[in-house]
Amino acid sequence: MGSELIVDITKSFPGQLTIDVVFKMALEPPSVLILFGPSGSGKTTILRSVAGLEWPERGVIRYGAETWLDSARGTRLPPQRRCLGYMFQDYALFPNYSVAGNVAFGMEARTGDERHQRVREVLGMLQLEGFQDQKPGQLSGGQQQRVALARAIARRPRLLLLDEPLSALDVPTRTQLRGELRNLLRQLAVPSIVVTHDWEEALALGDTMVVIHDGRVLQSGAPQEVFNHPRDAEVAKIVGIETVMPGRIMDSSEGLVTVEVAGTKLQALAGEESGPDVFVCIRAEDVVLEPVGMRATSARNKLNGLVRDIISMGALVRVEIDCGFLLAAVVTRSALEDLHLAAGSPVMAVVKAGAVHLIPRRDGAHHTKRP
Amino acid sequence: MNWTAIGLTFKLATLTALILVVVGLPIAYWLSFSQRRWKFLVESVVALPLVLPPTVLGFYILVAIGPHSPLGRFYTSLVGHPLPFTFEGLLFASILYSLPFAVQPFAAAFDQVDRRLIEASWTLGVCRVKTFFKLIIPLSLAGVVTGFVLSFAHTLGEFGVVLMVGGNIEGVTRTVSIDIYDEVQALNYAGAAKTALFLLVISYAVLLTVYAINRRVWEGRRGLLPL
Structure with a gap:
């Protein structure tokens, strides 16, 4: 039996949706699973x-050899354990x-010194040095997010669960x-489940993705x-993005980036890329089709x-257009007729640089760790 | 002024308020956090002393702890004398009589605690009891203080229940309010006025303290959480 997290549950809310899901994730090596879906789809309940x-x-929830939930046998492990x-x-x-009190909250089992050291270590990891004596109400949204993350990882959990970590x-x-x-999840190497409805987050953070809708x-x-x-x-x-291809940034100047995708060069606006390896994402509705050789x-x-x-x-x-890679476009039926398009016909796909989204790619060549 | 009665009244009020913190917090916790459907039954029983005439409540307590009831017989076999017309009997009655004054502020304060915070504590491995003392009590402190002081102040002024259950035994069950009644019956208005004024001043001072403490706590919270 491999070491994996197995989730197979049914939960109904009278008069509302019924959640009935089965999914698995490997625990070794640790990976990040994305629960993806629109709001109200039941991902937070899962x-x-x-x-x-x-x-x-x-239902049944198993973590490796441990049973966390087994309704048939009446097993229910409380969250604390x-x-x-x-x-x-x-x-x-x-x-x-x-801030320090929040991070240390669940660490009573440790001695004072150990606890103190771990709190400092975690605050350092999340660039929260100097904030340890502040109360959460005095922090900005981004700082609060970091504190929440610091608190969640402080006890070195075996599984990290993040509910829409960036949405606020x-x-x-x-x-x-x-x-x-992204860098933190990689550095921690803890199996993680991230709930999100944002495709950029899913792509940037996830190794696997489970699309949830209506439970x-x-x-x-x-x-x-x-x-x-x-x-x-x-x-x-639901996913909201049609074309996602691995690409590599070749050149960057004056806010424009040239990125190579399967031998084709595309121009995009410079963003938050941390390395040359990116996902190139294009929405089908941003692709305009023209006859070949247009003005x-x-x-x-x-x-x-x-x-x-x-x-x-x-x-x-x-x-779907083969232009070195497969590019999806969405057009009206009448536009299709005007262009006389059929399978095999030549066409020119036009995309503005601003419609080419670049998301840092995690499975690229050696990533430089941030200090 | 009858200092014996005053001393006795303060002893009674302090003990009642202290015991109500110990007894009332678990009841309030259950009322606030339980998902049971029949919770409203317990809720309304706890609130009964608010609407019942003290004589009615006193009568039932008297019957319940009297020598003919199982509870009364059990107590007598344990201690050697019956419960009514003793300080302990009076204390028992006071606790029941002031129960809603402690439990309701406690429960209202618990209701205000964000359930997410409690869940966050659980996911951090902190058990329910520790979560209660480390998180719920500090966040509900204003309500706990209010409940303590209200039940104290309420016990200071009780009359009907005391008369029914405690009687009027000097140094044992004669409280300030009974003393005032006795003075008036004896047409000693000057004595009654002195004691009455004393009770008024004390009660007002106690309430003043509560509201002042509550205000400061709330202002402090507002200062910390600008949301």
Whole structure:
């Protein structure tokens, strides 16, 4: 039996949705699993069930050889004995304790010196030195997020559960902390489950991804795989990004970045890239299709390709174009007719530099650790 | 002024308030955190002394602890004398009579504690009892102090229950309010006025302290949490 976390639970809320999910994650080597779905899909309830804060009426949760929940045998391990770190969406910092008090809260078993040292170590890891005596109410949102994370990891949990870890932050802070969280998760090497509805977060943080909708698992797999190959229109609608390709930054000047994707060079706006390896993400609705050899446009990226596939999506049509890599575009049915497009026909895909999103890639070549 | 009665009253009020903290906190915790459907039954029983005439409450307590009830017989076999018309009997009655004055502020304060904080404590491996003392009590301190002081002040002024259960035994069960009644019956208005004023001043001072403490605690919290 391999060492894995198995979650197979049913929980119903009278008159509302019923959660009925099965998923697994490998614990060795430690990986990051993303629970992805729109709000109200039940992902937080699933996370709370794994933590032991919610009791599914039926199901099994196993961590390696340990049984955390087995409704058939009446086994219910309380949250205190699961040895995990849980980060709440709104952080749930203790207002009456200082930053250091929050981080040390669950560490009574250790001696004073050990505790003190671990608190300093964790605060250092999250760049919170100097804040140890402040109360949570005196901190900014980003600092509170770090304290919540510090508290969750301080006891060296066996499993880290993060509920929408970045959603309470403003966009610039979120982008910055996403990078930090990525590095931290890698550095900690603790199996983690991250709940999010943000595809950028899913791509930046996740090794595997489970798409949840209406309390059910719609699809699971590597995030890039799920984004590029949604199982059906429902998943495609939920994930919100159609083309995700590994790329490598070649050049950067005047706020523009040249990135190579499968032999094709694309231009994108410079963002928060921490290394040359990135995911290049393009929404299908940002791709404009033109006849080959059209006039000049202001868009930076003009890609000649062949139509690979045309998939009907009601009033809209999803066109997959082979331009060195597979690029998805969404156009109206009438536009398709105007362009006389069919499988195999040549077409030019036009994408503005601003529509090419770059997300740092974790499985790239050796990542430089931040100080 | 009857200093014996005053001393006795303060002893009674202090003991009642202290015991109510010990007894009331678990009841309030259960009322605030239990998911049971029949919680309202217990809630309304706890609140009964608020609406019952003290004589009615006193009557039932008297019957319940009297020598003909199982509880009364058990107590007599244990201690050697019956419970009514003793200080202990009076204390027992006071505790029941002031129960809502302690439990309701406690429970209201517990209701205000964010459940996420408690869950956060559990996920950090802290057991329920420790979470109660490390987190819930500090966050509900204003409510705990209020409950303590209100039950103290309420016991200071009780009359009907004391008369029913305690009687009027000098040095044992004669409290200040009974003493005032006796003075008036004896047409000693000057004596009654002195004692009454004393009780008024003390009660007002006690309430003043509570509200002052509460205000400061709330202001402090507001200062810490600008949200």
